[in-house]
């Protein structure tokens with residue numbers, strides 16, 4: 001496995017010359033596009049690392065499946081009164097269907113509109129308590145008690161996130177969001193700015209792959225059926241409007257983020273964390289996706 005990972009990172013590094021780092025969050029545009037790293041954690045707890053696996057990056061949309069777990073723990077299936085279960089075929093930050101669908105609600109929790117609605121459902125008396133509950137779940141599933149926000153990325157997105165702000169105000173207008181919109185957005189920006197490495201992300205993917213059980217302590221962290229719901233969303237909507245192609249070429253429940261990270265869960269086998277900041281026009285890491293395609297073919301990881 002170690003040899004294979006080294007070989008596949010070397011082979012796919014050339015792809016980092018294609019695509020662009022995300023520019024709409026100014027702090028992300030400073031990232032080195034030529035990084036490519038991967039960590040694989042298997043169900044027995046063995047860890048394999050290759051390439052620029054030590055690179056730090058923010059979770060961005062890879063936070064969506066984890067916060068969805070928390071909202072489902074807090075509210076059960078009531079969550080789906082506020083957000084649907086279907087793919088959109090639109091970009092992750094699209095607004096268009098919010099107005100044209102009737103009755104209107106975000107189509108799924110993996111797009112920004114759906115994720116903002118999900119974040120609003122996390123329980124807690126104050127914003128601080130809500131964020132504490134969010135970061136604590138991240139620390140638990142990543143096995144990294146030191147996980148925290150990257151302040152520069154957080155402030156950068158908070159200052160420039162007008163599209164998300166528009167989405168959130170629209171969601172309040174149509175009755176999906178309740179409460180203080182700026183507070184909900186602030187929580188959403190914070191969850192996106194949690195700083196991780198490939199190993200943290202691989203561990204997060206492992207909990208989902210292992211049906212909610214910590215693969216080492218064997219403790220149950222979240223109910224199995226919630227991990228099934230989340231993994232299904234990762235298959236159908238996790239790579240935004242490229243989820244169908246990714247399902248054919250890789251075939252593993254995965255979630256990408258605009259930082260260039262990808263979290264993958266191979267059911268009952270492994271968690272994978274990948275970083276490659278240069279993105280295609282849909283917002284997925286070009287080299288990261290190519291690397292996962294090769295790994296999936298070599299190890300026959302497709303679930304289909």
Ligand SMILES: NC(=O)CC[C@H](N)C(=O)O
Nearest residue numbers: 060061092112192257258
């Ligand atoms: N695709 C993403 O990773 C989006 C997350 C980002 N923080 C945003 O809301 O725009």
